[in-house]
Amino acid sequence: MKVGIIGIGIAGFRTTTPELSWKELTYEAAAKAYQDAGVDPRKDVKAFVTCAEDYWEGFGIFDEFTPDQIGGALRPVCTVCGDGIHGLATGFMQIQTGLVDVVAVEAHSKISDLLTYEGVVQHALDPIWNKPLRGHPFYVAGLEMNAFLRASGNTEKHCAAVVEKNRNNALRNGIAAYGANVDLNDILTSEKAFDPLKKLEISGLADGAVVLVLASDVAAKKLKRKPVWIKGVGWANDSPSLETREWERAKYAELAAQMAYRIAKVKNPAREIDFAEVDDRFSYKELQHLESLGLAKKGQAGKMTANGDTALDGKFPVNASGGSLGCGDVVEASGLHRVAEVALQLRGDAGKRQLDGVKVGIAQSWRGIPTTSGAVAIMGVNQ
Amino acid sequence: MTFIEKTTDHRKLRRWEGNIEADYIYTSGLAGERFFTELRKNGRILATHCPRCDLTYLPPRMYCERCLAELRDWKEVPATGRVEAFTVARLDEEGHEAPEPQVWAFIKFPGIHGGFVHIVAAPEEKVKRGLEVRPRLKPQPLRTGEITDIEAFEPAEH
Structure with a gap:
């Protein structure tokens, strides 16, 4: 079927x-x-x-x-x-x-x-082991960014490049709430929030x-x-525990992608997929997710971004829509929006952000701090 | 389908405020009970061990995450841990600039699967990956058998 x-x-x-x-x-x-x-x-x-x-x-x-x-x-x-x-x-x-x-x-x-958005996210922390220590729950993002950058070799500058790309892309997207002509320096010099994460690296709601x-x-x-055909789907959870989860890699995304690739019969994702819409709620997540999905080799997502490979006119466009950084964080609707963007691209209905000749696209979601769950969908023009 | 007319006068837009009131007890369970009692009475930190997977869980739990076996072996966690990842939180719980930045870390202990995510009481310049830290407990009479009995982690050289 x-x-x-x-x-x-x-x-x-x-x-x-x-x-x-x-x-x-x-x-x-x-x-x-x-x-x-x-x-x-x-x-x-x-x-x-x-x-x-x-x-x-x-x-x-x-x-x-x-x-x-x-x-x-x-x-x-x-x-x-x-x-x-x-x-x-x-x-x-x-x-x-x-x-x-x-x-x-x-x-x-x-x-x-x-x-009380922060309070709701805080309430999602373990009530016995984590929540009583209080604090803005985005310390979890700071910790993960710290671990991910160290382990992968991607840099803060690479993360800032993600924000620059996505917010500028969003200027071409009629539904985006946060399209902006920001540049690398604006991001790198912006207020620190949860080191190394800066305020401008966090998607607005x-x-x-x-x-x-x-x-x-x-x-x-x-x-x-x-x-637009749905070729494969996958979803997975890592342990919800802050203490036993994988901090350096997005294992939930790796496993969700494996499942989707198996169903879609994709053997070499970087070659068989033309473009991607991945979660970028925090700048570093785009890089982490690209590597988790096998769309970038380990430690290479940042370089790809800096080289312009993931730009609208690049070899492998990522978040042509503007992502969450450019469109806004629409909580549980984020993933479905990514799917919609992939579908619009494959239909040729992506207006000023239309990519040329794309046939297969991937959409990936993450449920946000402090979750370790996410899902993947692969879509294509051919049955 | 969809709206034939829409309003353009935002003075006419109404809203109501409300909240969800919900009170809970959080039962710490078998593992939590043993852990927090030991922490409160004797200031010791315990973990549970899975002999099949050779993983010692901190926080302790009654089942292994990997093989789902029931865990009944308890072990004491070494006194000194190391900072595995850290961040400096500069925003407060409402998202505004905090009066004092706070260092958070994921602290691991040798031979332990898991660890603690907690506050490090040290100037931010001092905190690096690999920094040896020890838990600073509240004095015994003030401990209540909760995770806050550990006030923070301090550099071990203290």
């Missing part, structure tokens, strides 16, 4: 969205996706997968509130406590079982409604919503849509 993306809808991203409730923001993305797919969600969409996390939203068992704005009331709805790519994988699997043939996947962020419509090959044909 082949599964493809036949509809893409994005609302936002903006730093605040005071005129819309989170339900309305999501409804906007859904309306766009269904129009793009040419479907009536109340007739053609057979199941709905939504991604949500209570504390981002401010109400308990929040996932119960997700069906109506995407057309899921009185329909099979499955909620995933995970990132958008976990949701995509769930929809992919539902269609592969043959139980349903068209599935909508949703993820959103109304993070501007959360007044943004509101937004993403809805994708997935279909089997048969359903896509009936709907007269040319899908």
